[in-house]
Amino acid sequence: MxxxxxxxxxxxxxxxxxxxxxxxxxxxxxxxxxxxxxGFEDRLRARFPAVGPLAPQGAEQPVSLAHVLETAxxxxxxxxxxxxxFSRTHETVETxxxxxxxxxxxxxxxxxxxxxxxxxxxAALDDxxxxxxxxxxxxxxxxxxxxxxxxxxxxxxxxxxxxxPFKRLTSGSLVQLGWGVKARxxxxxxxxxxxxxxxxxxxxxDLTKRLLHAAGVPVPLGRPVSDVEDAWAxxxxxxxxxxxxxxxxxxxxxxxxxxxxREQLAAAYATAQEYSGEVMLERxxxxxxxxxxxxxxxxxxxxRREPPQVLGDxxxxxxxxxxxxxxxxxxxxxxxxxxxxxxxxxIALARLTNEGxxxxxxxxxxxxxxxxxxxxxxTGGSATDVTDDVHPEIAARAVDAAQTIxxxxxxxxxxxxxxxxxxxxxxxxxxxxxxxxxxxxxxSPSYGKPxxxxxxxxxxxxxxxxxxxxxxxxxxxxxGKTTTTRLIAHLCSAHGWNTAMTNTDGVxxxxxxxDSGDCSGPKSARNALAHPDTEAAVLECARxxxxxxxxxxxxxxxxxxxxxxxxxxLGLNYITTVEDVAVLKRVIVQNVAPTGHAVLNAADPHCVPxxxxxxxxxxxxxxxxxxxxxxxxRAQGGRVVYVDEGRIVAAxxxxxxxxxxxxxxxxxxxxxxxxxxxxxxxxxxAWGLGLPWDTVRRGLASFExxxxxxxGRFNVMDYxxxxxxADYGHNPDAIRALVQATQAxxxxxxxxxxxxxxxxxxxxxxxxxxxxxSSFDDVILYQDACQRGRADGEVLALLHKGLxxxxxxxxxxxxxxxxxxxxxxxxxxxxGDLCLVLVDQVLESLAHxxxxxxxxxx
Numbered sequence: 001m002x003x004x005x006x007x008x009x010x011x012x013x014x015x016x017x018x019x020x021x022x023x024x025x026x027x028x029x030x031x032x033x034x035x036x037x038x039g040f041e042d043r044l045r046a047r048f049p050a051v052g053p054l055a056p057q058g059a060e061q062p063v064s065l066a067h068v069l070e071t072a073x074x075x076x077x078x079x080x081x082x083x084x085x086f087s088r089t090h091e092t093v094e095t096x097x098x099x100x101x102x103x104x105x106x107x108x109x110x111x112x113x114x115x116x117x118x119x120x121x122x123a124a125l126d127d128x129x130x131x132x133x134x135x136x137x138x139x140x141x142x143x144x145x146x147x148x149x150x151x152x153x154x155x156x157x158x159x160x161x162x163x164x165p166f167k168r169l170t171s172g173s174l175v176q177l178g179w180g181v182k183a184r185x186x187x188x189x190x191x192x193x194x195x196x197x198x199x200x201x202x203x204x205x206d207l208t209k210r211l212l213h214a215a216g217v218p219v220p221l222g223r224p225v226s227d228v229e230d231a232w233a234x235x236x237x238x239x240x241x242x243x244x245x246x247x248x249x250x251x252x253x254x255x256x257x258x259x260x261x262r263e264q265l266a267a268a269y270a271t272a273q274e275y276s277g278e279v280m281l282e283r284x285x286x287x288x289x290x291x292x293x294x295x296x297x298x299x300x301x302x303x304r305r306e307p308p309q310v311l312g313d314x315x316x317x318x319x320x321x322x323x324x325x326x327x328x329x330x331x332x333x334x335x336x337x338x339x340x341x342x343x344x345x346x347i348a349l350a351r352l353t354n355e356g357x358x359x360x361x362x363x364x365x366x367x368x369x370x371x372x373x374x375x376x377x378x379t380g381g382s383a384t385d386v387t388d389d390v391h392p393e394i395a396a397r398a399v400d401a402a403q404t405i406x407x408x409x410x411x412x413x414x415x416x417x418x419x420x421x422x423x424x425x426x427x428x429x430x431x432x433x434x435x436x437x438x439x440x441x442x443x444s445p446s447y448g449k450p451x452x453x454x455x456x457x458x459x460x461x462x463x464x465x466x467x468x469x470x471x472x473x474x475x476x477x478x479x480g481k482t483t484t485t486r487l488i489a490h491l492c493s494a495h496g497w498n499t500a501m502t503n504t505d506g507v508x509x510x511x512x513x514x515d516s517g518d519c520s521g522p523k524s525a526r527n528a529l530a531h532p533d534t535e536a537a538v539l540e541c542a543r544x545x546x547x548x549x550x551x552x553x554x555x556x557x558x559x560x561x562x563x564x565x566x567x568x569x570l571g572l573n574y575i576t577t578v579e580d581v582a583v584l585k586r587v588i589v590q591n592v593a594p595t596g597h598a599v600l601n602a603a604d605p606h607c608v609p610x611x612x613x614x615x616x617x618x619x620x621x622x623x624x625x626x627x628x629x630x631x632x633x634r635a636q637g638g639r640v641v642y643v644d645e646g647r648i649v650a651a652x653x654x655x656x657x658x659x660x661x662x663x664x665x666x667x668x669x670x671x672x673x674x675x676x677x678x679x680x681x682x683x684x685x686a687w688g689l690g691l692p693w694d695t696v697r698r699g700l701a702s703f704e705x706x707x708x709x710x711x712g713r714f715n716v717m718d719y720x721x722x723x724x725x726a727d728y729g730h731n732p733d734a735i736r737a738l739v740q741a742t743q744a745x746x747x748x749x750x751x752x753x754x755x756x757x758x759x760x761x762x763x764x765x766x767x768x769x770x771x772x773x774s775s776f777d778d779v780i781l782y783q784d785a786c787q788r789g790r791a792d793g794e795v796l797a798l799l800h801k802g803l804x805x806x807x808x809x810x811x812x813x814x815x816x817x818x819x820x821x822x823x824x825x826x827x828x829x830x831x832g833d834l835c836l837v838l839v840d841q842v843l844e845s846l847a848h849x850x851x852x853x854x855x856x857x858x
C-alpha cells in the first residue's frame with residue numbers, strides 16, 4: 001500500500017459539508033481483499049482492538065487496505081476524543097487506486113491520524129509491534145494543544161447556534177465572527193470593542209483598586225510596596241493577615257494569601273517578584289473566593305472557587321492522593337479541559353511546610369490538605385456554581401466594577417462569606433478585576449449547573465436577528481462563469497453595495513483589484529469575505545478549488561450553475577465523465593442557505609436534477625419558456641427566467657417582469673445566445689438577492705462586454721473596418737457557442753486564431769478545430785506559452801488532426817508565438833472581414849490587440 005497524496009478539505013466539498021482529509025491510496029493486487037492476507041485482520045485487531053468493523057454495514061464488496069486505512073484513521077481520532085463520524089472509500093478509474101476521505105475536527109490531528117493509521121497497517125502486515133494506546137494518547141495531546149480552548153469554543157458554539165460564520169485567524173484563540181463589514185473579532189473572552197486602555201487598567205491592580213474605591217465599590221486596603229521592609233510596615237498599618245501579589249499578574253500566579261508572619265511575607269514577596277517588577281500588598285479579607293462574570297452590563301454567572309486540595313484517608317501519602325485526584329478525566333495539563341491537574345510545585349511544597357507536612361505525609365481520615373492559598377482553576381482549583389445565589393447588590397457592585405474599568409467582559413473576584421447578602425454587611429470586597437477571564441468554571445463547574453456564558457457574549461457583539469452574514473453569490477459551471485460573476489457583481493454595485501468579487505482574473509473589492517491571477521478558489525473567497533469593506537460578495541467557484549480544498553464559505557445566499565454541457569478538464573483528478581462534473585459543480589447548490597436560491601440552467605439536463613439537493617428555493621432559466629422543466633417548475637409555483645418577444649422575462653405565478661434585450665449591451669440585441677444565457681443567470685441571481693428591478697435594469701444597461709469589464713469574454717473591436725472578437729474559449733462547448741455567436745454577425749471572410757490548452761483530453765483539443773474548420777476560411781494555429789504537461793508540438797498536431805476533414809477552411813497555417821499569430825491574421829484582414837482570436841495570455845493579448853487596433857491604417 002502506498003500513499004500517493006493527502007490533503008485537507010477545509011470547507012464543504014465533494015464528499016461532505018465537514019472538514020475532511022482526502023488521501024489517494026494505491027493498493028497492490030494482493031491488497032484489494034484483506035481476507036486473502038493470512039492473519040492480517042487478527043494482527044490488526046491485536047494491535048488496535050478499538051478499530052471496529054472494517055467495512056460499512058451491509059457492504060458486500062471485499063475490504064481493501066484502503067478501507068482499513070479509512071476505518072483506522074477515523075477510529076484513532078474517535079478514541080482520542082475527536083467528534084468524527086464521517087468517512088468513505090471510493091475506488092477510482094485508475095487501476096488499484098482509491099480515494100479515502102476521513103472527517104477531522106483539527107487539521108493537524110487529521111494528518112497525524114492518517115499517518116498513524118498507515119503505520120498501524122504496515123505493522124500488521126509485517127507483524128511488527130505497534131503501540132496504539134501511545135498513539136491515541138499522542139493524538140489526544142495534539143488535539144488539546146491545537147484545538148480552541150473551552151472559553152473560545154463556547155463562544156464559537158454560541159455563534160454557530162445563531163448561524164454566524166467563523167474563521168480562526170491564528171493557531172491560538174483569535175477568531176473572526178461574521179463576514180465583511182459585519183465581521184467582529186474575539187480572542188478568548190475578549191471582544192474587539194474593548195479598549196487597550198481598559199485592559200491596561202485591569203492589569204494594574206493598584207490603579208484598579210483606586211478607581212473602584214473612588215466609585216464606591218468596596219475593596220481591601222493596600223498599595224504597591226518597594227521592598228520587604230516597606231511591605232511589613234504596611235502590613236502593620238492595615239492589619240494582619242495580608243495578601244501579597246504581583247501588581248500586573250493574572251491567573252493567580254505569584255499570589256500568596258493569609259500571611260501572618262514576617263518570614264511568610266518575605267517568601268511571598270520573593271514569589272511575587274518572579275512574576276512582576278512591582279509587588280502589591282493588601283489586607284486579607286476572610287471568606288470564600290468567588291468569581292462573578294459580567295458581560296455587557298449584566299452579571300451572567302458566578303462560581304465559588306476552592307483551592308487545590310486533597311482529603312486524607314489514613315492510608316495514602318499526600319503525593320499519592322494528588323495522583324489519585326489527577327486521574328479525574330476532567331483534569332488536564334492546560335486550559336483545554338474542565339479542570340487542571342494539581343501540581344506539587346514550590347508553592348504547594350511551601351504551603352505544606354508551613355503546616356508541618358511533606359509530600360510523604362499520610363493525612364488522617366477526613367483531614368483536608370490545602371495545597372495553595374489561591375483558588376484559580378489554572379493551578380488545580382475547583383469551582384461550584386452559585387449564580388442563582390448572588391444578591392442583587394453584589395451583582396450591581398460587580399457591574400459597577402466592570403463599567404468603571406471599561407471592560408465589556410469582566411471577571412470580578414470577590415472575597416466574602418456568602419453571596420446571599422451585600423458585601424458591606426459582611427465586610428467583603430472586590431479584590432481583582434480581570435480582562436479576558438477564563439470561562440471554564442462557568443461552563444463546566446465541578447459542582448452545580450453549567451452556564452452557557454457564550455450566548456450573552458455573542459449577544460453583546462450581534463444585535464438580535466443579526467447573523468453577521470452579508471449577501472454571498474457563488475457561481476460555477478463549464479462556460480460563462482466569469483462573465484456571469486462580473487455581471488452579478490456589477491448589479492450588486494449598482495445597488496450601492498461595496499461588492500467583493502473573485503474570478504479567474506483576480507480579487508476585487510469595490511472595483512479595486514487586490515489580487516491577480518486565477519483567484520477562483522477557496523483561499524481567494526475567504527480573503528474577499530474577510531475584507532472589512534465587503535458588503536456583498538460574488539465568488540466564482542472553479543472545479544480545481546472545490547477538488548483541492550472545498551468551498552471557502554459554509555453557505556451562500558445564491559448559487560448559480562451556468563451550464564455543464566459536455567464538461568471540461570475531463571480525465572483530471574478522477575473527474576472522468578460529465579456526470580462527475582455535475583456532481584462536483586452541485587456542491588455550491590448543496591450549500592445554499594435554507595432561505596436562499598439556486599439559479600439553474602433548465603436547458604442543461606445535468607443542471608436540472610440539482611434542484612433536488614438545494615436546501616433553499618430554485619430559479620430555472622432557459623431561452624424557451626415551454627421547456628418541460630420550465631413549465632413544470634412554474635406550474636409548481638417556482639421562479640423562472642426566459643426569453644419572450646425580445647425580452648428577458650422573470651416570472652413567478654401570474655407575476656412577470658420584462659427587460660428588453662436591446663437594453664442589455666452584452667447580448668448585442670439578443671443575437672449572442674450565450675451572453676443571453678449569462679444575462680438570464682444574472683437576473684435570476686439578482687432576483688434571489690432581492691435587488692430592486694429598477695436597479696437590475698440600470699445595471700444590465702451599463703454593463704458592456706469590453707476588454708476592461710470582462711477581459712477575454714467576447715470582446716469586440718474594430719480593426720480598420722474588420723471585426724475582431726477576442727475570447728478565452730478553450731473547450732468544445734465554448735467553441736460551438738462562439739461559432740453560433742459569430743455567425744449572427746456580418747463578415748465577408750472569416751478567420752480564427754487558436755491554440756489548445758494541454759490539460760484537456762486529446763479528443764477535446766481536436767474537436768475544437770473540427771468545429772472551427774467548418775465555419776472559418778482562415779485557421780491560424782499557434783502554440784501557446786504553457787503546454788501544461790504536453791510535449792513541444794503535441795497540441796499543434798492534435799489541432800491539425802481536427803482540421804483533416806475541414807469543410808470550409810481553405811487557409812491553414814502554423815505559427816509559434818501568440819502575438820506573431822495575431823499579427824499574421826491581422827495582415828490578411830480586409831474591411832468587412834471577421835476574425836475570432838482565442839487568446840491564451842488574456843491581458844497581454846488584449847493589450848496587443850487594442851494597440852494594433854489603435855494604429856493608423858497604412
